[in-house]
Amino acid sequence: MSENSPPESSSDPQSPTEPTEPAALRFSSMTPQAYWRTNIICVVSLLVVWFLVSYGCGILWVDRLDQIRTPGGGIKLGFWFAQQGSIFVFVLLIAFYVVFMNRLDAKYIGKKS
Amino acid sequence: MSVQTWTYLIVGLSFSLYIYIAIRSRASSTGEFYIAGKGVSPLANGMATAADWMSAASFLGMAGAISFMGRDGGVYLMGWTGGYVLLALLLAPYLRKFGRFTVPDFIGDRYYSSTARLVAVFCAIFISFTYVAGQMRGVGIVFSHFLDVNINTGVVIGMAIVFFYAILGGMKGITYTQVAQYCVLIFAFMVPAIFISIMLTGNVIPQLGLGGMVGEEGVHLLDKLDGLGEALGFAAYTTGTKAPLDVFCITLALMVGTAGLPHVIVRFYTVKRVKDARMSAFWAYRGALYDGSCGGRLRPDQLADIHPREIV
Numbered sequence: 001m002s003e004n005s006p007p008e009s010s011s012d013p014q015s016p017t018e019p020t021e022p023a024a025l026r027f028s029s030m031t032p033q034a035y036w037r038t039n040i041i042c043v044v045s046l047l048v049v050w051f052l053v054s055y056g057c058g059i060l061w062v063d064r065l066d067q068i069r070t071p072g073g074g075i076k077l078g079f080w081f082a083q084q085g086s087i088f089v090f091v092l093l094i095a096f097y098v099v100f101m102n103r104l105d106a107k108y109i110g111k112k113s
Numbered sequence: 114m115s116v117q118t119w120t121y122l123i124v125g126l127s128f129s130l131y132i133y134i135a136i137r138s139r140a141s142s143t144g145e146f147y148i149a150g151k152g153v154s155p156l157a158n159g160m161a162t163a164a165d166w167m168s169a170a171s172f173l174g175m176a177g178a179i180s181f182m183g184r185d186g187g188v189y190l191m192g193w194t195g196g197y198v199l200l201a202l203l204l205a206p207y208l209r210k211f212g213r214f215t216v217p218d219f220i221g222d223r224y225y226s227s228t229a230r231l232v233a234v235f236c237a238i239f240i241s242f243t244y245v246a247g248q249m250r251g252v253g254i255v256f257s258h259f260l261d262v263n264i265n266t267g268v269v270i271g272m273a274i275v276f277f278y279a280i281l282g283g284m285k286g287i288t289y290t291q292v293a294q295y296c297v298l299i300f301a302f303m304v305p306a307i308f309i310s311i312m313l314t315g316n317v318i319p320q321l322g323l324g325g326m327v328g329e330e331g332v333h334l335l336d337k338l339d340g341l342g343e344a345l346g347f348a349a350y351t352t353g354t355k356a357p358l359d360v361f362c363i364t365l366a367l368m369v370g371t372a373g374l375p376h377v378i379v380r381f382y383t384v385k386r387v388k389d390a391r392m393s394a395f396w397a398y399r400g401a402l403y404d405g406s407c408g409g410r411l412r413p414d415q416l417a418d419i420h421p422r423e424i425v
Contacts, residue, residue, distance in 0.1 A: 043202050043203065046198075046202055047198075047202065050195065050198050054191045054195050054364065055361060055364065055365075058364075059187075059191075059357055059360050059364065060357060060361070062184075062357075079184055079187075082184060082187035082190070082191060083184075083187050083190055086190075086194070086195065087190060087191070087194045090194050090195060090197065090198050093202075094197070094198060094201045094202070097201065097202055098201075101206065
């Protein structure tokens with residue numbers, strides 16, 4: 001930013017495309033298909049967890065889980081999943097996704113960016 | 114100083130901060146106006162998104178509603194936060210990767226159809242309109258309390274201020290205003306949550322305080338609430354009154370709805386790289402977490418039952 005930016009990027013700041021990406025892709029050892037498959041597997045498995053904690057533990061099995069209590073005994077487990085647990089898991093899911101996809105991108109593009 | 118004076122002082126200060134930011138970060142090009150020149154850092158963008166999320170509804174009404182509804186209120190907690198998972202995993206990075214200004218642009222280009230683009234525009238306007246109607250009502254209520262005017266006047270004042278911001282700064286101004294707003298809001302959420310938790314259970318962390326003991330008799334907070342609910346003729350706090358299917362469907366609707374909020378989606382266009390879009394979804398979520406799990410957990414109205422008059 002502070003450096004002198006090359007003329008093509010400063011002359012057209014609103015250009016919606018990112019011209020660097022397609023060129024960089026050619027240096028990759030990974031095929032686009034493999035990249036996309038890994039991407040899909042990652043998203044689907046995270047969504048499975050997402051479904052299990054919120055709809056599963058928080059809603060469908062809530063009464064069964066309510067018979068168990070959290071450590072300390074203060075909160076019924078099903079209630080905890082609905083009110084706090086699912087939210088904590090959601091954060092972890094997004095954090096995992098960010099790290100995983102950034103690594104995958106780096107691998108796909110090569111060590112370029 | 115009286116409460117009235119304090120109110121005017123604090124409201125005045127936060128407003129001058131917002132206006133100062135709006136003037137400082139005036140937009141100077143189309144790109145800056147719509148998507149802040151793609152120069153927003155992921156953290157700042159996440160904070161702004163979280164400020165979007167902590168809207169008038171969650172600030173004014175949800176805390177009370179969730180606390181009153183007990184387990185049934187979980188639909189809002191899970192629905193709104195779960196929607197962010199969908200947004201972060203399925204929408205934000207890919208829309209950013211595609212690289213246009215708006216969602217209708219994406220739809221139009223992806224399906225090679227101007228009709229599809231038109232439908233998307235109509236949907237976006239319809240959603241925004243419905244959403245803004247509710248939000249502006251909230252703004253009106255806030256102003257009517259602060260300035261002692263009726264709600265309609267409050268709405269007009271609020272509209273004038275928003276109009277001023279938006280014209281002046283575009284997306285850039287709004288983003289940095291919202292970063293400031295986020296800091297104010299998160300502070301306003303966490304202070305009462307932490308102190309109420311300390312007062313009731315002696316636990317500094319509200320999330321843990323929920324499972325803590327209350328009073329001298331050593332009863333768990335939630336058991337106490339269960340008992341209170343039953344004594345007052347409602348269902349116990351931690352048992353739901355809705356059928357699982359209802360809860361399931363409402364949660365699903367809230368999740369998908371949250372993931373589709375146009376003003377949140379457009380936020381992910383304002384960062385520089387796809388990587389940043391992912392990261393800012395994460396930061397936004399962190400903000401949402403604080404709101405959802407502490408702001409939304411221990412609330413004055415519910416607790417007024419336990420410690421009458423201590424908290425008003």
